[in-house]
Amino acid sequence: MSYIVQGDTGDWEVVIGLEVHAQVASKAKLFSGSPTAFGAEPNSQVSLVDAAMPGMLPVINAYCVEQAVKTGLGLNAQINKISVFERKNYFYADLPQGYQISQYLHPVVGEGIVTVDLADGTTRDIGIERLHMEQDAGKSMHDQDPKRSMIDLNRAGVCLMEIVTKPDIRSPEEAGAFVRKLRSILRYLGTCDGNMEQGSMRADVNVSVRKVGETEYRTRAEIKNVNSVRFIMQAIEIEAERQIEVHESGGEVVQETRLMDPNKGETRSMRAKEFAHDYRYFPDPDLLPLELTDDFIEGIRATLPELPDAKKQRFMDDMGLSAKDATTLVADRESAEYFEAVAAKHDAKKAANWVTNDLFGALNKAGLTIAESPISADHMAKLLTLMDDGTISGKIAKDVFEIMWETSDDPEKIVEDKGLKQITDTGAIEAAVDEIIAANPGQADEVRGGNDKAIGWFVGQVMKATQGKANPQQVNQLLRDKLKG
Amino acid sequence: MSLDKNDVRRVAFLARIRVEEDDLQPVAEDLNNIIAWVEQLSEVDTDGVQPLTSVEAMAMPKREDKVTDGGDPDRVLGNAPDRVGDFYAVPKVVD
Structure with missing residues (x-):
């Protein structure tokens, strides 16, 4: 340029x-x-x-x-x-x-x-x-x-x-x-x-x-x-x-x-x-x-740490990050260390997404540095674990993140205290699905008539009825089985 | 190498030494004599001789990165002609 x-x-x-x-x-x-x-x-x-x-x-x-x-x-x-x-x-x-x-x-x-x-x-x-x-x-x-x-x-x-x-x-x-x-x-x-x-x-x-x-x-x-x-x-x-x-x-x-x-x-x-x-x-x-x-x-020379260029290359080559994410993460040593602590136990790209988008976004907005982050790398890693093992959905994770930002609490504690665990009990989700279908016969007919977009609307309604705690994929599948199967 | 009056005026200014206009020429002559005397050294063949940096072959002594001094502004300011609090006060310096 x-x-x-x-x-x-x-x-x-x-x-x-x-x-x-x-x-x-x-x-x-x-x-x-x-x-x-x-x-x-x-x-x-x-x-x-x-x-x-x-x-x-x-x-x-x-x-x-x-x-x-x-x-x-x-x-x-x-x-x-x-x-x-x-x-x-x-x-x-x-x-x-x-x-x-x-x-x-x-x-x-x-x-x-x-x-x-x-x-x-x-x-x-x-x-x-x-x-x-x-x-x-x-x-x-x-x-x-x-x-x-x-x-x-x-x-x-x-x-x-x-x-x-x-x-x-x-x-x-x-x-x-x-x-x-x-x-x-x-x-x-x-x-x-x-x-x-x-x-x-x-x-x-x-x-x-x-x-x-x-x-x-x-x-x-x-x-x-x-x-x-x-x-x-x-x-x-x-x-x-x-x-x-x-x-x-x-x-x-x-x-x-x-x-x-x-x-x-x-x-x-x-x-x-x-x-x-x-x-x-x-x-x-x-x-x-x-x-x-x-x-x-x-x-x-033997005491030199890994410098930003080498680190960026490693993040791209070994962890599959984009040049943009890698550049952002290595810009300062504390950010890179934070990211590596989170990525150690998780998919690097997912970790990079959460750190560069959600965390850096919030830090920038609040004018804080990574060292001042209310969310520790350890807690951030736990949040990703809760998503990975299906305890919470990605959507709920965003809400948990907000609470972590406000309180610096452990995400496991937040999920427990607020009852945010994903409902995996098929029976409970099925009941919610049945209820919504029964209450909205018009929309149900549309889906049956071939309007796939209307399924999305149903998914939204079920998620709302379950306060976001249902697994969206599971809801989707149940709706398809019931309306089109 | 030889200095003229203007060189002397300039060097005197840089060293903040006042040399009256009438003294510039005599000082130039004095300095030229000194330079001529020192320049005799260039007659010596020094090809391949490293510059002498110390009369004794020794490495530069070094100190550890430890705080061993400071904390005594009164001692530091003891000779100051003028002070305000713990600052040296000097005639106003304007760029």
């Missing part, structure tokens, strides 16, 4: 590259022993290293290195056995060191591939350029005081993985799908919680446009710090429109940093000062090169 914007002078395509900052889910910071928890009191999670007091030296957190390598492996990427930390020099009030420790010429992870799933069922491979480790900066607040900015260094020094894509993305949809897929992979790996609301994951979006058919890239602009999938997609749309207008009116797109304003629906220049991008990187003399052994890398 190509995304083409029609301009006054012809058709334009959009070229997009993303730089995603993902916070490593570590307890302590990248180079100090202070904690990383979200929402703490200001400056309560700061060591003298983070505050850049003279003489303080960084010591790397081994766990952060493992998570970066694990993520690299999850992105099918090359792991560099030697990487180097460099200083990225700039001055800002929330960067006490006057430089950010980052990786530049020699990142820990090189090229990789992420396969994204698009709405039309197709997939596309997006190239990963690199992944490197770096420190986060502190947080500035400018709206508390007319003359002063407030600085909280709790985030300063937290380990980020910057994941950079190649300029392979061609539409807002692909960009959204990439971020969702990346987040899913990170969550499967457990290396980042992917929580965009809390800033654990945010993206810089590089956008340029070109006429369809052009092979060179035109000048790009970078939209900084976009913190939701929706805003990323929106920023691309808006920025592409803006650049096309600039090109078509004879202007020139400037390479610059822009900010997205979701309220106004525009991006605007940060009016970055001259030289702002001259970071004068050089290797950090406080840190030795990071050297990884094959044993270390293979040890981490």
Whole structure:
């Protein structure tokens, strides 16, 4: 599905590259022993290293290195056995060191591939350029005081993985799908919680446009710090429109940093000062090169969980699910685990139906995640068992599901308490059938006269008379025997 | 490699060091002397020699992922010229 914007002078395509900052889910910071928890009191999670007091030296957190390598492996990427930390020099009030420790010429992870799933069922491979480790900066607040900015260094020094894509993305949809897929992979790996609301994951979006058919890239602009999938997609749309207008009116797109304003629906220049991008990187003399052994890398590879693509393939190949259901179920790890727990004892397709339609439908409507589901996987499996062994009909199962949703009760208990068991006693059903036939001689004649559709009406009446507890197949058979036999 | 006045102005700005207009030329000359002196190193043939990253052949020391620090904002803010609650207060930074 190509995304083409029609301009006054012809058709334009959009070229997009993303730089995603993902916070490593570590307890302590990248180079100090202070904690990383979200929402703490200001400056309560700061060591003298983070505050850049003279003489303080960084010591790397081994766990952060493992998570970066694990993520690299999850992105099918090359792991560099030697990487180097460099200083990225700039001055800002929330960067006490006057430089950010980052990786530049020699990142820990090189090229990789992420396969994204698009709405039309197709997939596309997006190239990963690199992944490197770096420190986060502190947080500035400018709206508390007319003359002063407030600085909280709790985030300063937290380990980020910057994941950079190649300029392979061609539409807002692909960009959204990439971020969702990346987040899913990170969550499967457990290396980042992917929580965009809390800033654990945010993206810089590089956008340029070109006429369809052009092979060179035109000048790009970078939209900084976009913190939701929706805003990323929106920023691309808006920025592409803006650049096309600039090109078509004879202007020139400037390479610059822009900010997205979701309220106004525009991006605007940060009016970055001259030289702002001259970071004068050089290797950090406080840190030795990071050297990884094959044993270390293979040890981490051995701990990788089954990732969404492999799981999806297995759901399709071994369990016979459709691509659509499989994609939905593997999108997050908890959903996949829930489904597998239900499917372990049941027909996979039936389990997939109930989980993706009934359960996900109800969760979406209520705005809940799978972890917050009032219906446990165990109870869901029991509900399917009650259907499979004929204790309740499919129709009654929907009612039981509703009650389970409200009460979180065990379906067996619900069926017992409410007397919802299917009537299998032929005598009881037969009595109900006879009664209905006797009460509706007109319709009965129609059936006898060959109107098969009228049988459906009778089935409905009998089901109603038995509060849905009769077995519909059995009712149907009895009616046919009695009216046509 | 050689620096002119404009290079010095730019480098001084990036380092937030004030160099008066009249001093730019003399500083450029000083820096050029230093660069020329260091550039003598390029006369040494270093083909096939790996960059020296440490005088001792050792692996980078690492720490465990344990919380061992933090929880003392007063210590961290001890030298702050200005604070509001537990925030550093700095002259307003506007992008």
